[in-house]
Amino acid sequence: MAKIGSLEVSAQGFGAMGLSNVYGHAEDADSVRTIHRAIELGITLFDTATGYGDGHNERLLGSAIAGKRDRVVLASKFTHRRGGTDAIVSAREAVEASLQRLNVDHIDLYYLHRIDPLVPIEQSVGELGRLRDEGKIGAVGVSEADADQIRRAHAETPLAALQSEYSLWTRDVEAEILPTVRELGIGFVAYSPLGRGFLAGALPTEADDRRNIHPRFQQDAVAANARRRRIIEDVAERLYATPAQVSLAWVLSKGVVPIPGTRHIAHLEDNVAAGEIALDAETIAELEAAFPQGETVGDRYPPEQMKLVPRQPAFA
Incomplete structure (x- = not known):
């Protein structure tokens, strides 16, 4: 087990994003079976967001945990911008909508998903803190914040969690973020502790897989990064x-809580078994020498999305 603030959670959680057709087609019935198997295997932390499938992911997860809510630590996230518009969504509006889609009266952990340059982080987490005090959420988190933003947010409202990408091929957080938290x-x-599947040997096979537009999944980057992955395979x-x-x-050796996601029960069972490896x-x-911080070929996201995540300093 692990601790996130005062929340006790399983050593690894489950990231539900891929259940909403992000990495190719997903069948809801198969996704629900995978979630149920995850609960059977002892996973308690389930992570979703308002932006995954434009609400579909929260509705799917909410339906899957019906009758099993007491066995689940439920986490969701919001951004201040509705997709494709300039409309500002308040934290209160987002939480109320998430509660409805998830069909619950309380969300255990709620994050600011991306920091909006026009909304001070203190305003965002301050409202989340009030929602926590009202009992609508249990704990406050932020995602993809730099060290200064984390400190500012934590000074306004004590944070339980910081969520960022972290894996062998994305080690940027080791310079400042991990020491700060x-x-x-x-x-x-x-999140993405398997490098969106790449570190496990998976590549996109469907035209609508979002990874097709990611720089790290372009042909030259795949070839270069596969040479590093060979060390993992060895x-x-x-x-x-x-x-x-x-x-x-x-990732588990670093004392953090990874949230790998999958649509497939066999992959889920494989992931859970990683907890037995020391x-x-x-x-x-040896692994870290193969994946030096900052040397993975290709950015984490396409250019527009990279604007929404902080650039981290390299190791001193």
């Missing part, structure tokens, strides 16, 4: 494990 006692939740062979398990075991210091060093 550890200093302040804020939990760290790692370690997996030695440990009689899969590359996904080795990649997740590395990497020694030599193996961790």
Whole structure:
């Protein structure tokens, strides 16, 4: 088990984004079965957001956990902008809509998903703090914030969690973000801990897979990054494990809570088994040498999306 603020959660959670046709077609019935299997396997933390499938993801997750709410730590996220418009959504409006879509009266952890340049972070988390005091949410988090933004937000309303991308091929947070949250006692939740499947050996196979527009999934980047991934595969062979398990075991070794997602029960079971793998210091060093911070080929997101995530400094 792990702690995020005062919340006790499973050592790894479940990221539900991919259940809303982000990485190709997903069938709701299959997704619900996968969520139910995750609960059976002891996963308690389930992560969604208002922007995943324009509300579809929250509705799907809400229907899947009906009758199982007492076994779930429910997390969601919001942004101040409605897709394709300049309309500003307040934290209160977002929480009320999430509660309705999820069909619950309380959300355990609620994040500001992306920081809006026109809305001071203190205003955003301050309103979330009031919603926490009213009992509509249990804890406040922010996602993709830099160290200064984290400190400002935490000074306004104590944060339980910071969620950012973290994996062997995305180690930017190690320079400032992880030291900051550890200093302040804020939990760290790692999304895309398998590099959107790349570290497990997966590539897009469907035309509507969003990864097709990501710089890291372009042909030259895939070829360059695959040479680094070979080290993960070598370690997996030695440990009689899969590359996904080795990649997740590395993230777990950092004392954070990864939230890998999948539509497939077999992949889910593979991910959960990563918790049984303890990497020694030599193996961790071998993996990190193959993936030096800042040297993965290609940006994390396409250019417009990169504007919404903070650039992190390199290691000193």
